[in-house]
């Protein structure tokens with residue numbers, strides 16, 4: 238363990254050192270065609286890039302203007318100035334106040350310098366020079382150089398994270414990096430356009446690139462706030478429901494958690510995972526329409542009571558339908574008591590006819606019911622509940638979902 242930790246240190250300081258060597262051997266020289274003020278201006282623009290960075294929903298990073306501006310600096314003013322701008326203009330306040338460890342600050346400088354160097358090398362090789370750019374030949378060189386920069390940047394960060402977290406590079410790459418790449422590549426055309434505009438009119442015009450970003454940032458922030466409101470609303474509803482029935486307190490929250498984990502294991506996309514968490518939270522919301530005597534009844538139901546209780550999935554679906562942001566969640570709530578063999582309710586759907594979301598929630602729901610104390614029965618251990626799920630796989634539950642739940646029990650719940 239100690240060895241890997243020092244490997245991480247060696248990696249961080251190695252990249253930082255490489256950056257320092259590159260900077261020391263590339264001292265900027267000012268030539269005709271641009272002034273020190275132009276370079277300082279573009280440096281300030283890079284520094285402001287973070288301030289207008291547009292956040293991606295659900296905390297998944299930001300689209301920053303800093304990178305395409307760095308590309309512009311390299312193409313217009315050459316490798317040396319480009320590398321110094323990349324290293325210095327990207328310093329943030331917290332890098333300077335000691336909030337971020339010195340090693341990390343220097344690693345980031347080193348990484349950006351190395352990436353800028355590689356960009357300059359590729360671009361220089363493909364295009365043959367700096368200071369002006371001619372389309373479309375220059376565009377090809379630009380995209381190639383920007384791709385090299387982006388990939389190298391992702392690899393260096395990924396490797397650093399892998400060493401720090403003592404995990405494999407591929408798992409970091411899959412979990413933290415891959416989704417980021419399309420966002421980074423999407424900024425290339427903006428970068429190319431910036432270079433073209435700076436070449437025609439000078440760097441001042443770059444200010445105009447910030448305006449649409451600012452507008453996007455404000456509207457995206459509103460969208461994020463709206464989702465937060467939705468999730469608070471869903472949470473409030475589930476708390477209200479659980480409060481009526483103290484025995485099932487926390488049930489909705491746990492079903493939501495298990496459903497999210499299952500959806501992830503089954504390879505559903507981020508949006509579906511997010512949606513199923515909301516719907517899992519509200520899967521029994523139809524019980525608000527049930528009387529207290531029914532909800533709190535200890536022991537078996539009469540036929541009429543059972544028929545009454547069964548209605549909660551349809552009532553729930555009607556409630557979810559009103560919340561347009563939950564989309565197909567309505568169907569998941571309606572069918573969360575269907576069984577794979579077709580003997581469930583309300584519609585007696587079987588196998589794949591039951592929407593996947595409903596099959597997932599059904600399994601999460603049953604697992605939580607088995608593993609929590611109820612007035613009329615003692616809770617089962619995770620091992621016992623696992624056996625029960627396996628015994629009902631194919632009849633009550635979807636075997637695929639049970640398989641994923643077993644993995645969650647073995648790898649996450651039993652290890653806690």
Ligand SMILES: [Fe+2]
Pocket residue numbers: 520521549550573574602
């Ligand atoms: Fe239910």
Ligand SMILES: [Fe+2]
Pocket residue numbers: 488492520521602
């Ligand atoms: Fe439930």
